[in-house]
Amino acid sequence: MSLLEILPLLWFGVIGLGVFMYVLLDGFVLGIGILSGVAHGEHERDVMMNSVAPIWDGNETWLVLGGTALLAAFPPAYTVLLPALYLPLSLMLIALIFRGVAFEFRFKAERKLGWNLAFNLGSIVAAFCQGVTLGAIVQGINADGAQYVGGAFDWLSGFTLLTGLALVAGYALLGATWVVMKTSGMLQQRAFGWSRVLLSAVIVFMALVSLYVPFLDGDYAQRWFGFPHMLLMAPFPIATVAVSYFLYRSVARRHEYWPFLLSLGMFAVGYGGLAASFWPHIIPPNLTIWNAASPPETQIFLGVGLAILLPFILFYTGWSYWVFRGKVTRDMGYH
Amino acid sequence: MLANPEILSRIQFAFVISFHILFPAFTIGLASWLAMCEGLYRFTQRDVFRRLYQFWVKIFAVSFGMGVVSGIVMSFQFGTNWSVFAEATAPVLGPLFSYEVLTAFFLEATFLGIMLFGWEKVGPKLHFAATATVAIGTMLSAFWILSANSWMQTPTGFELRDGIFYPIDWWKIVFNPSFPYRLVHMVLAAYLTTAFVILGVGAWYRLKGMANEDSRVMLVMGVAFVSIVAPLQIVAGDFHGLNTLEHQPAKIAALEAHWDTEKGAALALFAWPDSTAETNHFEIAVPHLGSLILTHAWNGTLVGLKDFPVNERPPVAPIFFSFRIMVGIGILMLIAGMIGLWLAWRRRLFDTPWYHRYLVAMIPSGFIAVLAGWITTEMGRQPYTVYGLMRTSESVSPVAAPSVLATLITFVIVYGIVFGAGLYYILRIIRSGPGQAPEPAAPATYATPARPLSYPDEPTGEQR
Numbered sequence: 001m002s003l004l005e006i007l008p009l010l011w012f013g014v015i016g017l018g019v020f021m022y023v024l025l026d027g028f029v030l031g032i033g034i035l036s037g038v039a040h041g042e043h044e045r046d047v048m049m050n051s052v053a054p055i056w057d058g059n060e061t062w063l064v065l066g067g068t069a070l071l072a073a074f075p076p077a078y079t080v081l082l083p084a085l086y087l088p089l090s091l092m093l094i095a096l097i098f099r100g101v102a103f104e105f106r107f108k109a110e111r112k113l114g115w116n117l118a119f120n121l122g123s124i125v126a127a128f129c130q131g132v133t134l135g136a137i138v139q140g141i142n143a144d145g146a147q148y149v150g151g152a153f154d155w156l157s158g159f160t161l162l163t164g165l166a167l168v169a170g171y172a173l174l175g176a177t178w179v180v181m182k183t184s185g186m187l188q189q190r191a192f193g194w195s196r197v198l199l200s201a202v203i204v205f206m207a208l209v210s211l212y213v214p215f216l217d218g219d220y221a222q223r224w225f226g227f228p229h230m231l232l233m234a235p236f237p238i239a240t241v242a243v244s245y246f247l248y249r250s251v252a253r254r255h256e257y258w259p260f261l262l263s264l265g266m267f268a269v270g271y272g273g274l275a276a277s278f279w280p281h282i283i284p285p286n287l288t289i290w291n292a293a294s295p296p297e298t299q300i301f302l303g304v305g306l307a308i309l310l311p312f313i314l315f316y317t318g319w320s321y322w323v324f325r326g327k328v329t330r331d332m333g334y335h
Numbered sequence: 336m337l338a339n340p341e342i343l344s345r346i347q348f349a350f351v352i353s354f355h356i357l358f359p360a361f362t363i364g365l366a367s368w369l370a371m372c373e374g375l376y377r378f379t380q381r382d383v384f385r386r387l388y389q390f391w392v393k394i395f396a397v398s399f400g401m402g403v404v405s406g407i408v409m410s411f412q413f414g415t416n417w418s419v420f421a422e423a424t425a426p427v428l429g430p431l432f433s434y435e436v437l438t439a440f441f442l443e444a445t446f447l448g449i450m451l452f453g454w455e456k457v458g459p460k461l462h463f464a465a466t467a468t469v470a471i472g473t474m475l476s477a478f479w480i481l482s483a484n485s486w487m488q489t490p491t492g493f494e495l496r497d498g499i500f501y502p503i504d505w506w507k508i509v510f511n512p513s514f515p516y517r518l519v520h521m522v523l524a525a526y527l528t529t530a531f532v533i534l535g536v537g538a539w540y541r542l543k544g545m546a547n548e549d550s551r552v553m554l555v556m557g558v559a560f561v562s563i564v565a566p567l568q569i570v571a572g573d574f575h576g577l578n579t580l581e582h583q584p585a586k587i588a589a590l591e592a593h594w595d596t597e598k599g600a601a602l603a604l605f606a607w608p609d610s611t612a613e614t615n616h617f618e619i620a621v622p623h624l625g626s627l628i629l630t631h632a633w634n635g636t637l638v639g640l641k642d643f644p645v646n647e648r649p650p651v652a653p654i655f656f657s658f659r660i661m662v663g664i665g666i667l668m669l670i671a672g673m674i675g676l677w678l679a680w681r682r683r684l685f686d687t688p689w690y691h692r693y694l695v696a697m698i699p700s701g702f703i704a705v706l707a708g709w710i711t712t713e714m715g716r717q718p719y720t721v722y723g724l725m726r727t728s729e730s731v732s733p734v735a736a737p738s739v740l741a742t743l744i745t746f747v748i749v750y751g752i753v754f755g756a757g758l759y760y761i762l763r764i765i766r767s768g769p770g771q772a773p774e775p776a777a778p779a780t781y782a783t784p785a786r787p788l789s790y791p792d793e794p795t796g797e798q799r
Contacts, residue, residue, distance in 0.1 A: 054448035057403060061444045065436045067410050071421060072429025079422040082414030083732040089415060090742040093408050094749050100404040101753050104397050108760045146422040152738045294426045297502045302430040309437040320445050323456050 007300070008293040011073040012282070014306060018069055020271055022062035023130075024174070024264055029056045031175020033099055033123020034168060035194060042112060044187050049119070051182040051328040053103060058317055060100070072302050074292040076146035077282045084141045084148040085133050085155055092129035098122035124168060131167025135160035138274065139216050143286045159212050166205035170267065173198040177251075177259035182328050188256075195251045195259055203244055206270060210237070213277065217285070220277055236273035243269055341731045343739040344416040347746065349713075351408050353706055354750050358402030360705045363477060363522065364529025365395050366470035369450075373466050377459055383548050390549070390769035391533075394761050396451055401757050403444070405750070416739065420720050420730030427493055427500045427508055431483040439476035443469050474522070481521055485514035488712070488722050489582045495724065512582055516575040517712075523568045524708065527668060528701025530560050534671075535698035536765055538691035549769045551685055558675030558684065565668040572665065573628070579712075580629055583722060586715035588640045589649045590658040591625060600625035600637040605659075608651040613641060649717045653710065661707040664700050671697055 029052045039045045052059075071078040082089060099122030106115035136155040143149060176198055179191035214221035223229045243265045250258035280288045293299065337343070369391055376384035410432065413421045449457060449465035457465070492507030493500045502508055537553025540546040580587045587593075592608040592615050593600060602624035606615035626635040640648055671693065678684045716722050720730045 054452040055445075057444035057447060058441060060403070060407070061436065061440045064407060064410050064440055065433070067414070068429065068432040068436050071414065071425050072433045075422055075425030075429065078414050078425065079418035079732075082411060083418045083734050086415050086732075086734050086738050087741070089411060090745070093411060094745060096407060097404040097749060097753060101400055101757070104400040105756055105760060108397075108763075147418060147733055149733070152735050294429065295501050298426040298430055301502065301505050302433050305430075305434055305437060313437065313441045316445055317441070320448055323449060323453055 004293075004296060005290075007296055007303070008073075008289045010303065011069075011293070011299055012280075012289045014303075015066060015069055015073060016275060018062055018066040020268075022059070022066055023271065024267060025059035025062060026056075027171045027267065028052070028174035028178040028260075029059055030099070030123045030127045031171040031173065032178065033119050033175070034127060034172045035175050035179070035191075036116065036123070037120040038194070039187075040190070045112075045116065046107075047183055047187060047328050048179060049103065049106070051179065054324045055320060056100075056103065058320065060096070069302070069306075073294055073299055074282055074287075074289065075294050076143065076287055076292040079146050080141055080143040080148045080283055080287060081133075081137070084150060085136055087152060088129045088132045088136075088155060092126050092133075095122045095125035095129065099126060123171075127168045127171045128164040131164035132160045134167065134274070135163030137283060138163070138213065138278065140284045143283065146292075159209075159216065162205070162208060162212065166202070166209055169198055169201040169205055170270075173202050174260070174263050174267070177263045180251075181257055181260045184327055192251055192254060192259075196248075199244070199247055199251065202266070206240060223277060233273075233276060236269060236276065239269045240266070240273070337740060338736045340734055340736045340739050341728055343736055343743055344731050344734075345727065347416060347739060347743045348412055350743070350750075351405065351412060351746055353709070354754065355402065355405040355409055356705060356709060357702055358398050358405065359473070359477070360525045360528045360702060361532065362395060362399050362402055363473040363525035364527075365391060365398065365532075366466075366473045367526070368529060368533065369395060370463075370467045370470040373463050377463055383552055386549055386769040387552060390764075392451065393764050396447075397757055397761055397764075399443075399447060401753065404753075408746075414732075416732050416734065417720070417730050418732040420725065423498055423725060423730075424487075424500050424721060427486065427502050428483050431479050431486070431509070435476055435479035435483075439472045439479065443472035443476070446472070477522055477525070478518065481518045482509050482511070482514050485517045486511045487720060488517075488716055489513040490721050490724060500721070513575075513578055516571070516578045519571045520568070520575045520708075521705075523564055523571055524701065524705050527561065527564055527568060528705060530557050530564070531668065531671075531694075531697045531701045533557050534561065534694045535696075538694035539765075540768065541685060541691045542688060542695070546768045554675075554684055555679070558672065558679060561668065562672035562676045565665070565672045569665055569669065572662075576629065579715075583716060584638050585640065585643045585648060586654075586712070587629065588638060588643070589651045590654045590711055590715055591629075591637075592651055592655045593625065593637055593639050594641050595639040596636065596642050597639065598626070598636050599623045599634040600629075602628060603655075606655065608655050610648075610651050646718065649715045654715045657707040657710040657714070661704045661711060664704040664707070667697065667700060668704075 032048050032052055036045050036048055039048060067078070070081075098118035102115045102119035102122065106112055106119065109115055132155060135157075139157060139159055141148065141150070141154075173195065176191050176194040180188055180195060183191065214224055224233055243262055247259060247262040247266060250262060278284045280290065282289050282292050369388055372384045372388040372391065375381070376388060446465040446468040449462065450469055453462060453465065486508055489512040490500070491511045492502065492504040494503050495501075533553050534557035537550040537557060540550035541554070576587065591600075592603055592606050594613050594615070599622070601620035601622045603615060603618050603620045606618040606620070608615050623633055626637055627633060629635070629637060640651070674690055674693075675684065678687050678690060684690075718726050718728065720727050
């Protein structure tokens with residue numbers, strides 16, 4: 001393989017990792033926002049928000065990395081995706097603004113209701129819009145070269161609404177199992193309850209999405225049900241069933257750490273399955289990782305820096321999680 | 336206008352970036368100020384520095400939060416509204432933006448968490464290191480984003496093939512001709528912005544008779560800083576202007592409302608530029624001063640706007656005025672520093688109410704100057720996004736006008752709410768003043784009723 005073939009592969013891995021880190025890390029923060037709507041009283045909301053107060057900002061940064069790295073490594077993917085999803089992405093940004101400032105403002109306000117709503121609705125809308133975006137990529141975005149050709153609402157379909165709802169449920173599951181891990185007492189017991197309900201919801205959504213995908217345009221049906229592709233794809237549904245089972249069992253047995261770790265595993269399997277479905281496309285049907293790659297000079301220049309800086313970032317991010325490890329106590333975070 | 340996606344996208348970009356820049360302009364300086372306060376506290380053990388740190392860190396947290404959320408919007412604007420520009424420039428600009436995320440954003444976000452919530456979780460040295468790291472992060476962020484902006488103003492190190500900018504020489508791209516000047520000018524501007532907020536707040540406490548010791552420290556340190564940096568900024572601005580004259584003469588001609596090429600050109604102090612008639616009305620000008628400032632020669636030649644085709648000229652009146660607002664504020668800052676030095680020499684710095692009122696009035700000066708400066712440089716490089724090579728009209732996304740109108744209106748409303756609330760909370764923190772609480776005892780117990788260590792966390796109003 002030549003350099004020109006290897007570079008886009010590496011970059012596909014990097015962007016995949018960046019987006020995956022974002023989905024996992026902001027996923028549980030957004031999940032906490034989604035669940036803050038059903039929390040009992042201001043004290044529970046305080047504890048839930050404090051469990052992520054020191055780290056949410058770093059988590060959200062992975063979204064910015066995903067965006068800028070996509071621009072650098074696969075410019076056409078960036079320039080097609082963003083105009084095609086102009087309205088849902090703008091709505092997501094607005095929602096993230098409200099979610100983000102709610103952290104600072106809520107703890108200062110005497111009347112918290114407004115910022116409670118901003119945190120709750122901001123998280124729900126941001127999660128939903130991200131799910132819609134994911135669905136829109138799977139169903140395909142028409143491009144002429146590096147520019148979007150289509151209308152303002154081409155993304156809107158039954159499928160994208162379904163993936164939107166699915167991601168809200170998925171993030172809420174991450175949030176619920178995070179609360180199980182980081183809290184104790186009544187709140188933790190309630191979080192176990194949320195986890196059980198949300199796990200069922202996520203399984204239903206994953207089944208519905210999986211049933212829907214083969215009916216979309218493209219070669220999804222061929223890939224999932226044709227021979228011999230089916231053998232290559234088979235590990236994903238099998239792993240999903242296995243992870244779901246263990247997750248269900250760990251919640252039932254009141255494990256504290258396993259539910260969160262297995263929820264992360266559930267996302268990993270789902271994410272892998274999706275990536276395998278449209279490989280080697282980055283935005284189906286027109287853009288592949290080969291024809292969307294930026295010039296090697298660009299990919300190398302950024303790649304060298306990334307190889308040096310990413311280990312540092314992962315290290316100090318891990319360190320900050322270590323500093324704020326353990327159950328949330330009164331003396332942690334905002335109070 | 337409402338049906339033109341280009342105009343709407345330009346208004347939207349101008350709006351969201353103007354709103355955004357207010358926060359970095361403030362937090363770049365504030366992060367350094369916090370690092371200095373904490374460093375002085377660790378070194379001298381004087382409680383006033385701890386109080387100052389813990390007071391300003393609350394304001395920092397609110398401002399930084401608003402900077403983060405408005406900054407995320409910026410990283411999407413290139414794609415949502417300027418996708419043709421993004422396609423053409425991504426091979427060059429994409430890595431610069433990505434390096435900003437990798438070297439600055441992660442650093443700032445992660446260590447901000449330690450800074451705000453780790454006072455008792457990590458040791459004093461590590462906490463100071465976290466504060467210093469956030470300050471360094473703000474600088475690195477300024478480095479990359481100003482490099483990217485400067486490349487758009489003075490593009491070098493690339494090859495244009497089929498409308499795409501291919502990188503050839505990364506050193507030339509990052510350190511493009513206008514970058515060093517713009518970086519120095521902007522970082523000094525950010526420092527001055529913060530310094531005048533700190534000075535103004537200190538002066539206000541003097542007028543109110545609050546926070547005696549804290550306000551003295553703010554005034555002394557503020558005056559010392561401003562009296563050095565305000566003159567430096569004027570020198571830096573002069574160099575930046577000369578650099579602009581070399582690379583973007585049309586911008587200089589427009590911001591001076593200078594129509595005809597001439598030797599020994601005058602400097603218009605005031606005028607009403609008229610682009611249709613290609614002349615100035617009501618002009619008050621100082622002979623030869625224009626040439627003297629821009630060419631450093633009594634009879635130097637200045638190129639006028641009429642030497643540029645009409646479709647390559649920037650709008651004249653807006654940048655003529657924005658430039659004068661920026662320079663005028665620079666002079667007011669210089670005067671504030673000089674008066675402060677003189678009062679300090681006469682030992683009357685703490686007891687001169689008229690000077691304190693002047694400083695209170697100067698609180699917004701840095702923000703206004705930063706906005707005016709950016710309006711000058713950004714409108715001044717029109718009609719291009721990549722100077723001389725890619726027009727703004729050729730850069731816009733294939734997005735329908737109603738979509739852009741909808742998001743523009745939404746951004747205006749949302750930013751109004753968020754900015755209003757943020758400003759309200761910051762003013763409340765300032766009104767309540769630096770706390771007088773002692774250093775918290777080491778072991779934090781569950782029963783501690785309200786931590787003396789107050790971050791932007793506790794209600795700051797009458798409830799306390």
